[in-house]
Amino acid sequence: MKKQATFGKKLFGILAAAAGLLVCLFGFAACIDSGIGDGTGNGDGTGNGGGGDTPGMTTYTFEAEYVDLDGLYSPSYSGSVYGADLVYGGGTQADKDKGWSNGYYVGPTYLDGFCLRFAVNSDAAKSATLIIRVGSELPDLALAPSNFEIKVNAAALSYSSLSVTTAVDMPGMTFADKTVSTNVQLAQGENEITLTVKANTFKGGDTGGPMVDCIKIKTEASLTWTPIDNPANAGMA
Numbered sequence: 001m002k003k004q005a006t007f008g009k010k011l012f013g014i015l016a017a018a019a020g021l022l023v024c025l026f027g028f029a030a031c032i033d034s035g036i037g038d039g040t041g042n043g044d045g046t047g048n049g050g051g052g053d054t055p056g057m058t059t060y061t062f063e064a065e066y067v068d069l070d071g072l073y074s075p076s077y078s079g080s081v082y083g084a085d086l087v088y089g090g091g092t093q094a095d096k097d098k099g100w101s102n103g104y105y106v107g108p109t110y111l112d113g114f115c116l117r118f119a120v121n122s123d124a125a126k127s128a129t130l131i132i133r134v135g136s137e138l139p140d141l142a143l144a145p146s147n148f149e150i151k152v153n154a155a156a157l158s159y160s161s162l163s164v165t166t167a168v169d170m171p172g173m174t175f176a177d178k179t180v181s182t183n184v185q186l187a188q189g190e191n192e193i194t195l196t197v198k199a200n201t202f203k204g205g206d207t208g209g210p211m212v213d214c215i216k217i218k219t220e221a222s223l224t225w226t227p228i229d230n231p232a233n234a235g236m237a
């Protein structure tokens, strides 16, 4: 009997230790999930999952100011703006406090065919939620596939109209997250997400478009990209 009791104690001890280890592992995993990227740069596209994400999901932010702006230009209210000069903002804490992700945004975008291309690499084929963070210095915009085409891997998304509320001016720009789709299909490897302005009458009868802060992709896949430091090149175009 004594031997059995000892064995029982040992068994209990082993089970308790195993349970403790499981709790520990689970706690660690949960911590990684909720803590990834809190404070890690949005800029480099490495995840910034954080509070609010469901387990296994990470929300990645890809800044519009870090896509390839070479060859792009847009009319503005004061002449045309080219390349890296399309980046607005100073990246300061004051800019971030206005709700500008990473302290910069891209705009204006007032040209039929103006296209921002995000090249994102995924480690797996997964579905994802695609969000765009946009603002407007024009009157309120109703973005729709006919005036603002959004493609994932060459497939145009047939999204519901997104209302973008006007801000006073560019220094006072305000942004809001707009969910384009909760079921975008990412391929393993490189994925191309494009935002393209189509001919419209947003700008007093001429073509206009939104200011673009960033896009966000929420997925179980692991995403990376190669950001281009346009803010460092602003004024050089």
Ligand SMILES: [Ca+2]
Binding pocket: 063, 064, 065, 100, 101, 102, 103, 104, 105, 212, 213, 214
């Ligand atoms: Ca931004």
